Amino acid sequence: MDTASGRLVAWYEAHRRALPWRETRDAYRIWISEVILQQTRVAQGLDYYLRFTARFPDVRALAAASEDEVLKLWQGLGYYSRARSLHAAAREVVARFGGVFPERYEDVRSLPGIGEYTAAAVCSIAYGQPHAVVDGNVYRVLSRRFDLDVPVDSAPGRKLFAELAASLLDTTRPGLYNQAVMELGALQCVPRSPDCAACPLSDGCLAYARGTVAERPVKRPRRESVRRYFNYLHIRCGGRTLIVRRSGRDIWRGLYEFPLVETTEAVDFAALQRTERWRELFGDFSGFRLLDRVGMPPHVLSHRVIHAVFYRLEADGLPAGDPGLLAVSEAELDDYAVSRLTQVYLEGPDR
Numbered sequence: 291m292d293t294a295s296g297r298l299v300a301w302y303e304a305h306r307r308a309l310p311w312r313e314t315r316d317a318y319r320i321w322i323s324e325v326i327l328q329q330t331r332v333a334q335g336l337d338y339y340l341r342f343t344a345r346f347p348d349v350r351a352l353a354a355a356s357e358d359e360v361l362k363l364w365q366g367l368g369y370y371s372r373a374r375s376l377h378a379a380a381r382e383v384v385a386r387f388g389g390v391f392p393e394r395y396e397d398v399r400s401l402p403g404i405g406e407y408t409a410a411a412v413c414s415i416a417y418g419q420p421h422a423v424v425d426g427n428v429y430r431v432l433s434r435r436f437d438l439d440v441p442v443d444s445a446p447g448r449k450l451f452a453e454l455a456a457s458l459l460d461t462t463r464p465g466l467y468n469q470a471v472m473e474l475g476a477l478q479c480v481p482r483s484p485d486c487a488a489c490p491l492s493d494g495c496l497a498y499a500r501g502t503v504a505e506r507p508v509k510r511p512r513r514e515s516v517r518r519y520f521n522y523l524h525i526r527c528g529g530r531t532l533i534v535r536r537s538g539r540d541i542w543r544g545l546y547e548f549p550l551v552e553t554t555e556a557v558d559f560a561a562l563q564r565t566e567r568w569r570e571l572f573g574d575f576s577g578f579r580l581l582d583r584v585g586m587p588p589h590v591l592s593h594r595v596i597h598a599v600f601y602r603l604e605a606d607g608l609p610a611g612d613p614g615l616l617a618v619s620e621a622e623l624d625d626y627a628v629s630r631l632t633q634v635y636l637e638g639p640d641r
């Protein structure tokens with residue numbers, strides 16, 4: 291057990307941020323907060339959490355929702371597979387556990403999208419079970435405290451830090467202890483220039499003593515990003531436009547977007563019209579008038595950079611070459627969940 295646990299927990303009780311998921315032992319709400327916080331910072335996550343739990347106050351309400359509605363509420367957080375897993379897990383809780391969030395770690399871990407971190411967080415915070423959490427904040431605190439240079443994102447690193455975190459866990463109050471370490475990483479042991487003199491763990495922090503704080507944690511070299519070229523066609527005709535639901539094993543599955551022609555490099559509009567995908571989408575239809583071309587700043591995702599261009603077109607009818615095309619009124623467009631990229635485009639002038 292961590293000999294510094296008392297200092298750490300005392301620091302937490304004095305400094306912790308008041309957040310609604312800290313005022314509850316409801317495993318469902320703690321789970322929702324953990325999944326949202328894996329996506330975003332607390333300030334933005336709070337807003338999503340409040341909207342999500344207001345609309346879906348319990349697991350049954352989430353299970354009964356449509357996937358489109360769940361994705362719409364998730365819009366802007368990214369990693370939509372997490373939202374789909376959240377929804378699928380809620381349905382499993384209803385089907386397998388009678389709508390009551392399970393208590394056994396193995397049962398929690400068996401739900402879609404719930405990994406070791408989330409299961410440990412929910413089981414320790416909601417049920418007081420002795421499972422140590424290891425997230426980015428914990429990696430940072432531990433790698434500095436013990437001055438460890440094993441890359442935290444390598445297999446040996448993950449194993450080492452999981453074992454270390456488990457050996458340090460205060461089993462008399464695991465939920466409180468876990469939250470204290472994570473909060474220390476979020477507020478005190480911050481990535482850049484932490485104020486070590488004010489830290490409850492400065493006594494005995496090896497990186498502080500050795501002057502290696504800025505070099506911890508160590509990560510593996512970054513993989514090079516793949517570039518993708520997305521050419522979107524925002525087609526208008528009499529107040530209506532065309533959208534498509536993304537499918538297949540790719541980013542943004544289940545979200546809606548304008549008809550897309552992906553190319554292997556940046557191309558102009560004339561070249562776009564000669565692609566096979568264009569023909570699949572629109573057949574021989576040629577009643578388009580190009581109004582504008584809106585190039586977006588590079589959109590960075592993990593290991594990918596999307597170079598997107600939106601072409602604004604006026605059409606003298608809505609072509610229906612591809613069966614996936616949906617004709618919707620422009621006023622209804624807001625009801626459909628879209629990627630952050632499309633959202634940014636739609637928020638631009640004259641859209």
Ligand code: SF4
Nearest residue numbers: 434479486489492495
């Ligand atoms: S002393 Fe500094 S580096 Fe060590 S745990 Fe505290 S804030 Fe982090």
